[in-house]
Amino acid sequence: MRVTQGTFSFLPDFTDQQIHEQVQYCIDNGWALSIEHTDDPHPRNTYWEMWGHPMFDNPDAAAVVYELNECRKVYGSHYIKIVAFDSSPGWESIRLSFIVNRPTEEPGFKLNRTEIKGRNIQYSISPYSSDKPQGSRYK
Amino acid sequence: MENEDDKKELKTVSKVNLKEDFQSSGVADILLELDNSLIGLEPVKTRIRETASLLLVDKARERLGLVNESPTLHMSFSGNPGTGKTTVALKIAGLLYRLGYVRKGHLVSVTRDDLVGQYIGHTAPKTKEVLKKAMGGVLFIDEAYYLYRPENERDYGQEAIEILLQVMENNRDDLVVVLAGYKDKMDKFFESNPGFRSRIAHHIDFPDYSNDELLEIAEVMVSGMNYKFNKKSKEAMAEYIEMRRKQPHFANARSIRNAIDRARLRQANRVFNNSEGPIGATFLSQIEDVDIMQSRVFSGGIDK
Ligand SMILES: Nc1ncnc2c1ncn2[C@@H]1O[C@H](COP(=O)(O)OP(=O)(O)OP(=O)(O)O)[C@@H](O)[C@H]1O
Secondary structure, eight states, X not given: OOOOOBTTTTSOOOOHHHHHHHHHHHHHTTOEEEEEEESOOOTTOOOOEEOSSOBOSOSSTHHHHHHHHHHHHHHTXXXXXXXXXXXXXXXXXXXXXXXXXXXXOOOOEEEEEEEEGGGEEEEEEEXXXXXXXXXXSOO | OHHHHHHHHHOOOSOOOHHHHHHHTSHHHHHHHHHXXXXXXXXXXXXXXXXXXXXXXXXXXXXXXXXXXXOOOOEEEEEOTTSSHHHHHHHHHHHXXXXXXXXXXXXXXXXXHHHOOSSTTTHHHHHHHHHHHHTTSEEEEETGGGGOOTTOTTXXXXXXXXXXXXXXXXXXXXXXXXXXXXXXXXXXXXXXOHHHHHHOOEEEEEOOOOHHHHHHHHHHHHHHTTOEEOHHHHHHHHHHHHHHHTSTTOOHHHHHHHHHXXXXXXXXXXXXXXXXXXXXXXXXXXXXXXXXXXXXXXXXXXXX
16 A cells, blocks of 8 residues: 655655655755654554655755665665755745655554443554564565 | 657757857856956966857757767866966866756865775775765866875775776766866876776866966955055065065965965054054054065065
């Protein structure tokens, strides 16, 4: 099941050229860019691991694509996203975030039903992949 | 599939007009500016003009669908201090930008200390930071040979060199690297680092300036700061140049700039001490021979 989230979730995955252009758009707006990765695709997992520091002062998007490729070398089987932060309101707020790398196989989510008081049902989802410990989920 | 699409997109025209490209791309303007703003440096200017034509033709060929692989643009500038290497690098960055070989056209100027770290694990991130900042533009490494210290086998410079070489090869479309420094040291550096030699396509030598050229440079600098020489102060400057050249740490145009800065200081002092009542712009912008003659160079001392 293809996991989608973020700004361009309705589009097919971007090519590196398209990533470059989106990132350049962010840079030209004065936004800082961060690369983050995770092997836990649960939609409520908002805190992904950071790949290095956010990048504030690179005028060209090639710098971000370069780091993305470095990150892919290590975490090529994980989800990787690019996040753009705008500090103009006086704090860093996310302007844009999109997935740029995903595992080749995405087993999807399991739906759990728990019966609670009064025969009500509580639902939850959990990624099949997270049965395994962190770091060994996608190979 | 994708390749076929690429080709179709590339071949969008069947004729090109080089003269028109030359003007409309702004390359002509930059070359003209290079000619006008820099005194002397004829061999350098010729080389840059040749390179610009080559690159212009390459771009035109690309548009006609005659694909050639993207040319290596990394360069080395060798010459003594103050011969205009940084200044020319700045112009080249503008040129490559107009020609469409770099996307932003900025110049990032660094030395060993900006690339090499102090402890294990410090160098790679430092070098990468610099490289990322330079992407889309030109990275100018002054006195590049200090990266290589063969006498210390655990020197972190080697790590910086390896990353540099990798990026120069793999990210050719993203940045252009210019290595600069003294000629003999650069030659030795390339001898012991064949990796660099093979990745650098253009070697440009910067000759020392003649005394006449330095005097002309002095005049350009002075008028650029809205000051003026008169006949006597110009003669003093000529004399200063002749004496300064024989002293240690002579750095061509940079020595001239420093001398002028000090002359301005003395001029300000003189104007302030001698002026009573209102004075005009002419008086404030005149550099007299005394402002130059008071230099230590004339009393047997050394100017920096
Ligand atoms: N041909 C020239 N005409 C006018 N000004 C010049 C010329 N060459 C150099 N200058 C001036 O001299 C100063 C020193 O030049 P620059 O910094 O380019 O030298 P450099 O060769 O890069 O020296 P280094 O490598 O030691 O840093 C600058 O202020 C520059 O504007």
